[in-house]
Amino acid sequence: MDLADVALFRAIASVGSLSAAARRMGTSPMLVSRRLAGLEAELGARLFHRTTRSLSLTPEGEAFLPHAAALIEARDSALNAVSSGGSGLSGVLKITAPNVIGHSVIVPVVAALIADNPALRVDLTLSDGVIDIATAGLDVAVRVAVMKPSDLIATRVADNPFTLCASPAYVGRFGEPATTADLAGHSCIKLHAMDNWPFTRDEEMHRVRIGGPLSASTVDAVRAACIAGVGIAMLTYWDVHKHIARGELKRIVLTDVKPLEVGIWAVFPTRTQLPARVRAFIDALRDRLLVAAEDRL
Incomplete structure (x- = not known):
């Protein structure tokens, strides 16, 4: 099996078209189509559904894709080892x-x-x-x-627990919540698709529904709003640790729950x-x- 053709298959799957793969590989769409047909003939399976307007992986193509990645990685590892x-x-x-x-x-x-x-x-x-x-x-x-x-082919790199925080100005005006029940009386800044904040209690997940005047689609926006005094935010440690160290944000610790332990993987x-x-x-x-x-x- 020609690994160049395997790499070509992987490129086509990545970009979603023969012409785009040809541009990436510095060749012509006709040659790409010919080499793909040769690989399919060698495997005895059709790898893509192809029409004049669309291209998508067949079940056989989906099955072959991780093996194609493994073949290319093995080649790269061998080249790195000797060169x-x-x-x-x-x-x-x-x-x-x-x-x-x-x-x-x-x-x-x-x-x-x-x-x-x-x-x-x-x-x-x-x-x-x-x-x-x-x-x-x-x-x-x-x-x-x-x-x-x-769950996945993964390795844990570092801990990254969720952290509640607010600006000193917000805390000065409204005080700090002491328990999850107190959160109902505070303005909470929501990250889109995160209406519930996760904690642990007695080693079990405990979710708290929160509300507030602002929700945002990015961590950057939530953090900026929190620093500006809009309300309390729940972000991960690595999102806010520098701002806490500089005094721009104040960490809030609740007495009835613990932060959910999240990792960087x-x-x-x-x-x-x-x-x-x-x-x-x-x-x-x-x-x-x-x-x-x-x-x-």
């Missing part, structure tokens, strides 16, 4: 991460990696949505979530051996979060 030598990391590291952590944590990590490894290239996608990393051809997704290692598309550049990124990310957590309140 990098003492020259450092090489190849393209494709990452996706949430916006806030992406700007504050991921960008400094990859900047340091690039400075130390001139042959390394990084493709970083920042999005608060969940991207299908296998279909998008990504190496790793950094996610903030509650999950067990068995690195999620991978396959269980095959990770390329050296991915392992180096995870190690650097973990080190940066560990050092920064030393000032955790």
Whole structure:
């Protein structure tokens, strides 16, 4: 099996059209179609439903996609093992991460990696949505979530508990809630699709419905509104720790519940051996979060 054709299949699945894949691969749509037909003939299965207006994976194509990713990763790992030598990391590291952590944590990590490894290239996608990393051809997704290692092919990088906070000005005017029942008397800033705030009580999930004058679609907007004194916000530790340390926000601790423990996870598309550049990124990310957590309140 020609791995170049496997890579072409993966590119077509990622961009969703033969012509776009041809542009990415620097070839013609006719040659892309011919090579795809050859791969399908070798596999004995049709990989895409194709019409003049649309292209989508067949069930066989869906099944083959993770294997295609594994084949390409194995090839890249082999090339890295024999060609990098003492020259450092090489190849393209494709990452996706949430916006806030992406700007504050991921960008400094990859900047340091690039400075130390001139042959390394990084493709970083920042999005608060969940991207299908296998279909998008990504190496790793950094996610903030509650999950067990068995839920996905993932490794926990750092703790990131939910944190209640408000500005000193808001607390000065309205005081602090002491229990979850007190939240009903306060202005709470909602992140879209998060009408209930999660806590734990006696090791069980406890959700509290909240209300307030403002809801927003991004963490950045909720945090800015909280700093401006609009109300109380629930965000994760890494979203607000610098602002708490600077005195722009005040942490609020409730007596009847504990914050839900959320983690920062690195999620991978396959269980095959990770390329050296991915392992180096995870190690650097973990080190940066560990050092920064030393000032955790």
